[in-house]
Amino acid sequence: MAKGVKPRVKVPKTAAAGEAITIKTLISHKMESGQRKDSDGNLIPRSIINRFTTSFNGQEVLDVVVEPAVSTNPYFEFEALVPEAGEFTFTWYDDDGSVYEAKKAVAIA
Amino acid sequence: MNMTRRTALALGAGALAVTLLPLSAHAAADDAIATFTGGAEIGEGGLTLTTPEIAENGNTVPVSVDAPGAVAIAVFATGNPTPEVITAKFGPLAAAQSVATRIRLAGTQDVVAVAQMADGSFVRAANTVKVTIGGCGG
Numbered sequence: 001m002a003k004g005v006k007p008r009v010k011v012p013k014t015a016a017a018g019e020a021i022t023i024k025t026l027i028s029h030k031m032e033s034g035q036r037k038d039s040d041g042n043l044i045p046r047s048i049i050n051r052f053t054t055s056f057n058g059q060e061v062l063d064v065v066v067e068p069a070v071s072t073n074p075y076f077e078f079e080a081l082v083p084e085a086g087e088f089t090f091t092w093y094d095d096d097g098s099v100y101e102a103k104k105a106v107a108i109a
Numbered sequence: 110m111n112m113t114r115r116t117a118l119a120l121g122a123g124a125l126a127v128t129l130l131p132l133s134a135h136a137a138a139d140d141a142i143a144t145f146t147g148g149a150e151i152g153e154g155g156l157t158l159t160t161p162e163i164a165e166n167g168n169t170v171p172v173s174v175d176a177p178g179a180v181a182i183a184v185f186a187t188g189n190p191t192p193e194v195i196t197a198k199f200g201p202l203a204a205a206q207s208v209a210t211r212i213r214l215a216g217t218q219d220v221v222a223v224a225q226m227a228d229g230s231f232v233r234a235a236n237t238v239k240v241t242i243g244g245c246g247g
Binding site (some may be wrong): 020021031035055056059060063064065066067068069072073074075076077078079080081083 | 152169170173191193195196199201202204205209210212213214
């Protein structure tokens with residue numbers, strides 16, 4: 001279990017029905033690439049977030065396969081449609097099997 | 110220094126290895142791209158790849174891709190030990206087929222984006238990014 005993993009998501013609290021909103025997500029994670037060596041010359045094993053998904057009321061928005069080439073604290077910015085009031089679910093999958101989840105509700109203004 | 114046959118051979122082999130290295134790096138990227146496209150023809154246009162011209166720190170290079178009408182976009186770093194960066198699939202609620210993230214680049218290289226369009230065709234875009242300090246540790 002990687003330590004200090006904390007997802008952060010920025011979603012507007014309200015939106016007009018059918019509006020496209022910009023979502024910014026970041027999760028604090030070391031993203032150890034498996035290429036680096038420690039001071040004794042041993043390879044540090046890979047430990048990354050390997051998948052990130054977003055859905056709204058169960059409908060898919062984005063599904064990203066993440067490779068070691070993504071920076072520490074993986075950041076994603078994208079746009080989503082909000083057809084009705086509901087909740088975004090953001091999910092990050094760790095190499096070690098952990099799943100991190102964040103939810104954000106959006107109301108219709 | 111006397112140029113013996115042995116040193117001449119060693120020099121020659123070294124020079125050959127140096128010229129072959131970039132080629133093999135590109136071959137890995139081409140393989141990765143072929144895996145994504147399934148070997149299909151790749152066209153041009155309809156895909157915007159935004160990268161900085163010069164990245165001071167290869168550990169966090171901001172990149173964004175935008176391809177209206179795409180179902181999936183993959184990004185490859187041709188000069189990295191593993192060329193795959195991200196593969197993004199867009200669902201029905203994606204307002205725009207675009208995504209922005211930050212990536213690691215081992216050195217100055219071409220970044221390639223390939224988008225799969227709704228009709229099954231593929232388009233690509235490539236940018237060269239100059240990297241001052243590489244981002245793969247080691």
